[in-house]
Amino acid sequence: MIFDPFEQLIFCLGSLFIYLRKYIYKEICFGNLGHISALIKTWEHKSEKRGIMEELKLPKDFLLGTAGAAVQIEGGDRNNTWYRWCEQGHIRDGSHCISANDHWNRYREDILFMKELHQDTCRMGIEWSRIQPEPGRFDPDALSHYRDVVHELTKNNIKPLITLHHFSHPLWLEDLGGWENPAVVGYFKNYTQYVVENLGDQVSDWITINEPNVFTTYGYLYGTWPPGKKDIGAVFRVYRNMIKAHIEAYKLIHEIRGRMHFPGKTMVGVAHHLRVFDPERNRLADKIPAKLIQYLFQDLVVQAMATGKFKFPLGFGEYPLGKGVFQDFFGVNYYSRDMVRFTFNPGAVFGELKVKANSPVNDLGWEIYPEGLYRLCKYYYRKFLIPVFITENGICDSNDTLRSKYIYDHLQQVTRLINAGIPVRRYYYWTLIDNFEWLEGESARFGLVHNDYRTQQRTIRPSGRFYGEICTLKEIHKAMIAKYLS
Ligand code: FCB
Numbered sequence: 453m454i455f456d457p458f459e460q461l462i463f464c465l466g467s468l469f470i471y472l473r474k475y476i477y478k479e480i481c482f483g484n485l486g487h488i489s490a491l492i493k494t495w496e497h498k499s500e501k502r503g504i505m506e507e508l509k510l511p512k513d514f515l516l517g518t519a520g521a522a523v524q525i526e527g528g529d530r531n532n533t534w535y536r537w538c539e540q541g542h543i544r545d546g547s548h549c550i551s552a553n554d555h556w557n558r559y560r561e562d563i564l565f566m567k568e569l570h571q572d573t574c575r576m577g578i579e580w581s582r583i584q585p586e587p588g589r590f591d592p593d594a595l596s597h598y599r600d601v602v603h604e605l606t607k608n609n610i611k612p613l614i615t616l617h618h619f620s621h622p623l624w625l626e627d628l629g630g631w632e633n634p635a636v637v638g639y640f641k642n643y644t645q646y647v648v649e650n651l652g653d654q655v656s657d658w659i660t661i662n663e664p665n666v667f668t669t670y671g672y673l674y675g676t677w678p679p680g681k682k683d684i685g686a687v688f689r690v691y692r693n694m695i696k697a698h699i700e701a702y703k704l705i706h707e708i709r710g711r712m713h714f715p716g717k718t719m720v721g722v723a724h725h726l727r728v729f730d731p732e733r734n735r736l737a738d739k740i741p742a743k744l745i746q747y748l749f750q751d752l753v754v755q756a757m758a759t760g761k762f763k764f765p766l767g768f769g770e771y772p773l774g775k776g777v778f779q780d781f782f783g784v785n786y787y788s789r790d791m792v793r794f795t796f797n798p799g800a801v802f803g804e805l806k807v808k809a810n811s812p813v814n815d816l817g818w819e820i821y822p823e824g825l826y827r828l829c830k831y832y833y834r835k836f837l838i839p840v841f842i843t844e845n846g847i848c849d850s851n852d853t854l855r856s857k858y859i860y861d862h863l864q865q866v867t868r869l870i871n872a873g874i875p876v877r878r879y880y881y882w883t884l885i886d887n888f889e890w891l892e893g894e895s896a897r898f899g900l901v902h903n904d905y906r907t908q909q910r911t912i913r914p915s916g917r918f919y920g921e922i923c924t925l926k927e928i929h930k931a932m933i934a935k936y937l938s
Pocket residue numbers: 521524662663666725785844882889890898
């Protein structure tokens with residue numbers, strides 16, 4: 453058979469396609485564009501070096517907002533674990549969460565800032581100790597306050613995403629053993645039921661628990677957060693209970709919203725604190741502890757909450773609450789990376805955590821490493837294949853000199869992810885207004901809006917204006933780059 457040159461060309465292209473198709477499909481599905489992405493990277497690096505910043509475009513239906521937690525902003529509650537921790541004098545700068553931002557009384561004013569910045573969505577916390585001041589007693593006034601807050605948000609076209617547990621809970625629960633006591637699973641279910649039955653008509657999106665790994669590591673391993681324990685046994689007890697509480701709450705929220713015919717698609721997830729752990733040197737001695745720390749600090753819990761599987765050392769591969777998919781989105785809180793260097797200390801799983809030498813850092817000394825967001829989202833997306841929400845990302849920068857660039861660099865990674873086919877759907881900057889930053893107190897400033905704690909006077913920072921423009925336009929164009937980033 454004789455082909456003419458045109459047919460030969462088609463034949464060659466066809467064969468090449470058949471040969472490459474698996475590879476292409478894989479690349480398209482999983483976003484690993486291999487050589488192409490390497491080329492893009494080189495190009496990006498070169499542009500960065502030349503100081504050229506590309507324009508960024510986000511999809512029009514991409515949601516942007518800010519995240520916060522009840523204890524960090526509300527003020528006025530004496531019934532939660534962080535109140536006691538402050539009273540005991542643990543906060544580094546001597547400040548106290550009893551005042552915080554007085555958001556409990558000023559929420560209307562604060563929501564106006566969200567509106568002014570054109571936020572699409574707001575991640576807000578509910579304080580368990582207000583909702584359930586005593587075991588078995590729920591407070592309808594507290595509930596109705598949160599209904600007002602939600603109403604104020606939706607009235608301004610801001611979609612709420614509610615966190616049920618963000619590092620704090622009632623003192624009565626803590627005094628019954630807190631998250632170490634297996635009964636906490638039932639208590640958390642009751643609290644969830646009350647909140648969702650009474651707010652679920654207005655709210656379709658929920659985060660059950662914020663950063664179980666940070667809560668457990670600081671509270672039960674390092675002992676620097678409440679309840680101040682240093683007990684590895686407690687770490688795993690708390691993990692097991694938190695995983696069970698999440699799975700039970702996940703099922704319950706779906707069940708309640710379905711049964712009560714509440715509108716909107718129910719979306720439930722966890723906000724996971726994820727870090728990059730890179731070996732400091734290209735040696736097995738550093739690589740092994742880096743992998744081990746990643747597994748123990750995050751993968752173990754992330755996997756268990758998503759699938760119900762309790763792997764070693766949580767269990768031996770069993771599914772105590774059944775097998776399933778217990779998340780509708782994958783929530784990523786991303787801030788920084790750690791370099792891992794071998795140490796003979798088994799208590800540190802043979803890895804010492806360090807900040808990369810000469811790297812840019814925020815006010816708290818955390819490395820600024822935007823590419824980590826790309827790496828982590830890609831890695832976990834491949835595991836779970838569900839939409840990704842960046843539930844927190846932000847910088848402690850009291851002079852506001854680095855914040856705009858930080859936001860640009862991280863949103864650039866978001867666009868890279870989207871272009872690689874990874875469905876990142878939302879981004880929540882941490883945080884709207886400077887607030888009570890746990891152990892660091894009021895001194896650590898992450899806000900788009902400055903807060904004067906003496907007067908509670910709020911002032912939008914230039915980076916806040918920048919973020920506001922991004923929320924409005926869903927893009928960063930040349931004029932914005934010139935105005936805010938040069
Ligand atoms: C996260 C917490 C959040 C805030 C930021 C800076 O780990 O979830 O409450 O403190 O860090």
